Amino acid sequence: MHPPSSEPSPSDPPPPAAPTPTPAAEADARRGFAPVAGVVALLIPGMGHAVLGLRRRGSRIAAGVFGLFALGLVVGGLDAVDSREDRWWYMGQAMVGPAAWAADYAHQSWFKHDARDSAMPRKPAPGEVVTSAGTIEFGGAEAPRPAMGRSLGRVNEIGSLACALAGLMNAIAIIDAAFPPLRRRREGLRL
């Protein structure tokens, strides 16, 4: 009598083989590489997918990213995008691309001015005026309203958050445009 053994004997049927992925399934799981689409996606949100032939995806991504960014600007004002005073927020917001860069440029160069009480340029507060020399001075009770309002508290937080989320969403879209799944060839992907 032989002891029971876990070794298979030659007469046993072979174990069922693990299912092997078909070439089509393997191709579906792969991702391509489209660096130009990635760069274009950074410059214009959604356009990276459009240049790959995925216009419907691109238009929806653009609507989502620009919608978030515009919502942030409407709620928080231009003050929600500030690379000097809110540097960490701006790191996320900058991923929206030229729209965020332009908003920050306008904020820094058109609305901020030198002031004696501040080491860096700042916006005039109510009661202050910008002189012809481009510096901020006290204007008294008759001073006109500042060219741009400062957003404070939760309104500023919501505005900054929405703009930063727009940038983070576009970062995902940039990666997806640069490394598109090849299964999207059925959807019209040209790669």
Place this chain on the structure above:
Amino acid sequence: MTPGLLLLAYRPLLDPLPIHGAEWAALPAIALFMAMAYRGVRTEHIDHYWPGTFRVAGVIVLVMVILSALAWLAIEIAYALAP
């Protein structure tokens, strides 16, 4: 100053929206736009885009409401138990 007067003085993009105390009203819009961008990337079939988008937006809002309620409850309990 009343909210109506503040709204009259509002300059789009230059001033913050005078919604102090009602900031939470922006959450559904933020969730919807986030879901639009996210589903644009993640959806398997673009024909199923909108149902998935509204589902993700709803989940975001629901989870935020639940987390807010739990945080409020935790603070209330901690406050009641505090010496």
